Amino acid sequence: MSLKEKCPILHFVDLGDERGKLVVIEGARAIPFEIKRVFYIYDSDSTVVRGQHANRESEFVLINVAGQSKVRISDGIEEVVVELNKPMMGVYIPKMIWKDMYDFSKDSVLLVLASTHYDPKEYIRDYEEYLSLVIN
C-alpha cells in the first residue's frame, strides 16, 4: 500500500448554509476511529517544526480549522507533504507513521483528533529507532 493510501486525505461534509459553515466529525464515522483525545496547536510560527515522532498505538486526524500548516509524513520508505488549509479537510495518520508539522501561518489552529489517551511511552522520538522498527 502506498503512503498516500495509508494516509488518505479526508473531505468532511460541509453542512453550512446562509448562516455560516458547519463541519461535523463523528468518531468511527467520518474518521476511521473512535475519538479519545482532542488537542490543538496554535501560536506556532513558520520557523517551528513540531511532531518529529511516530506513535506505536495512536491514530490521528489533523485538521487546520483556521490558517494553514504542512505535515510531512513518512513510513520510512516514502515521504509525502500534505498542506492543511481548509477546515473541511483533514489527513488520517495511522500508527507507526513519522510526522513533522511545520510552516504554520500566524493564524494556524491545528486540530488533532486521536484514538488514544496520552501515553508518552508509545511515542518514538528517535528517527533511527523508528527506521529500525519499520524496516524489521
Ligand code: TYD
Ligand atoms: P509534543 O508531543 O512535543 O507536541 P507536538 O507533537 O505537537 O510536537 O507535546 C508537548 C507537551 O505536551 C509535552 O510535554 C507532552 C504534552 N502533551 C500531553 O500532556 N498530552 C498530549 O496529548 C500531548 C499531545 C502532549
